[in-house]
Amino acid sequence: MKLLTRRGLLKGFITLAGLSVYSRNAMSEVLTPRTTEGPFYPSPSMRFADVDNDLIKVSGAVKKAGGEIIQLKGKVMSKQGKPLAGHRIEIWQCDVNGKYLHSGDAQDVVYDNGFQGFGHDITDKNGNYRFKTIKPTVYPGRAPHIHVKVLNGERELLTTQFYIAGDKNNSADGLYRRMSAKQAKAVSMVFTQNNKLIETTINVVV
Numbered sequence: 001m002k003l004l005t006r007r008g009l010l011k012g013f014i015t016l017a018g019l020s021v022y023s024r025n026a027m028s029e030v031l032t033p034r035t036t037e038g039p040f041y042p043s044p045s046m047r048f049a050d051v052d053n054d055l056i057k058v059s060g061a062v063k064k065a066g067g068e069i070i071q072l073k074g075k076v077m078s079k080q081g082k083p084l085a086g087h088r089i090e091i092w093q094c095d096v097n098g099k100y101l102h103s104g105d106a107q108d109v110v111y112d113n114g115f116q117g118f119g120h121d122i123t124d125k126n127g128n129y130r131f132k133t134i135k136p137t138v139y140p141g142r143a144p145h146i147h148v149k150v151l152n153g154e155r156e157l158l159t160t161q162f163y164i165a166g167d168k169n170n171s172a173d174g175l176y177r178r179m180s181a182k183q184a185k186a187v188s189m190v191f192t193q194n195n196k197l198i199e200t201t202i203n204v205v206v
Contacts, residue, residue: 029077029078029079029080029081029203029205030182030183030186030205031079031186031205031206032158032160032186032187032204032205032206033160033179033183033186033187034158034159034160035159035160035161035175036159036175037147037149037159038147038161039102039104040092040094040100040101040102040104040105040147041092041102041147041149042092042100042101042102042117042118046101046102046103046118047101047116047117047118048101048116048117048118050116051116051118051119051120052116052119052120052121053119053120053121053129053130053131053132054116054119054131054132055091055115055116055117055118055119055131055132055133055134056069056114056115056116056132056133056134057114057116058113058114058115058116061113061114063114064114065095065096065112065114065115065116065134066095066096066097066112066114066115066134067095067096067112067115067134067135067137068134068135068198069132069133069134069135069197069198070132070133070134070135070191070197070198070199070200071130071131071132071194071197071198071199071200072091072130072131072132072133072146072162072189072199072200072202073128073129073130073131073199073200073201074128074129074201074202074203074204075123075126075127075128075129075203075204076089076123076127076129076150076203076204076206077127077203077204077205077206078205078206079205079206083123083125083126083127083128084123084127084152084206085123085124085125085126085127086122086123086152087122087123087127087150087151087152087157088120088121088122088123088150088151088152089120089121089122089123089129089148089149089150089151089204090118090119090120090148090149090150090151091118091119091120091131091133091146091147091148091149092117092118092119092146092147093117093133093134093136093145093146093147094117094136094137094139095111095112095115095117095134095137096112096115096134096137097109097110097111097112097137098137098138098139098140099111099112100117100139101115101116101117101118107140115134119131119133129204133146135164135191135198136162136164138169142169142173142175143163143164143167143169143170143172143173143176144163144164144167144169145161145162145163145164145173146161146162146189147159147160147161148160148161148162148204150204150206157206158204158206160187160204161175161187162187162188162189162202163176163184163187163188163189164188164189164191165185165188165189165190166188170184186202186205187202188202189202
């Protein structure tokens, strides 16, 4: 029987250690928490004709959307950390006045017709998505948030909501309070200034 040399044992140990680290990393992604769709998911008939990933400009509108413009970006990936290409990601949110693009929103405020209110993007080969939208504003009874849905073809994989990290309204929001600290962190937007653009990055794990 061939005896293992010290070098061979060391090589085997390093290999096993590497596999162990890989396994831990592969399972380290926190699943994005699911939450309710809410009552204001706009049906296709309610949406603007030029739906895309730029929500601050509506075709034919003279002015851009009111509010603080942000870029929301990230990756859609599996729980093993694999980027998911060709997936549809949708977002919808209220405008700067706190009103949704939905016939069921009966608030007596004027909707900002320079804001799309709903948009979608298709992830690239590396799972990347990107939106230009506004920083979410307060809606009565809720903390500022952006609704998010991920689909693979016609199959819905996830519906969730993104919040503003550290916003004073989070602690009073019932849906936010249901999450663990780790879950809340996974859907909390931290904003940074990149040249003239305010950005936030959230990876979506399904």
